[in-house]
Amino acid sequence: MVKDKKDEEETMSEEKIKGSCLCGQVNYRVTGKMSDIVHCHCITCRKAHGSAFSSVAAVNDRDFSVTSAEPLSSYESSPGKTRYFCANCGTQIYAKREEKNHLILRLGSLDTDIVAKEKHHIWVSQKAQWYSINSHLPECSEFE
Numbered sequence: 001m002v003k004d005k006k007d008e009e010e011t012m013s014e015e016k017i018k019g020s021c022l023c024g025q026v027n028y029r030v031t032g033k034m035s036d037i038v039h040c041h042c043i044t045c046r047k048a049h050g051s052a053f054s055s056v057a058a059v060n061d062r063d064f065s066v067t068s069a070e071p072l073s074s075y076e077s078s079p080g081k082t083r084y085f086c087a088n089c090g091t092q093i094y095a096k097r098e099e100k101n102h103l104i105l106r107l108g109s110l111d112t113d114i115v116a117k118e119k120h121h122i123w124v125s126q127k128a129q130w131y132s133i134n135s136h137l138p139e140c141s142e143f144e
């Protein structure tokens, strides 16, 4: 019996990762590999996300696509680094430095499970005073 072609493509494709914003206006897909997960405690991540830290991972530009029609809003939070978010509900989707060929995905917006593993906490020198890191992961004072 000939195997259905569509089934075969499903099994052979790489990890299928999907994400979206709070209101559903933004939907995206990741088709390639994702880096290890980093928890960033820097002050700009704290402000942008309104939380103690932001959990992120790098994805190659070519492996990321926004599948919804509405353009994202953006804000250049530090020179050359732009944060992209839903224009309607404000969910942070990714950040990018224009000269790089990858983007930094904001993992709180994921809808599917991922295989990437947590790596470490960064910018612990800027951590919220009221938050205690209780993990076995390495802690970096600044970037790495």
Ligand SMILES: [Zn+2]
Binding pocket: 021, 022, 023, 024, 025, 026, 086, 087, 088, 089, 090, 091
């Ligand atoms: Zn939204």
Ligand SMILES: [Zn+2]
Binding pocket: 040, 041, 042, 043, 044, 045, 046, 054, 123
């Ligand atoms: Zn940060």
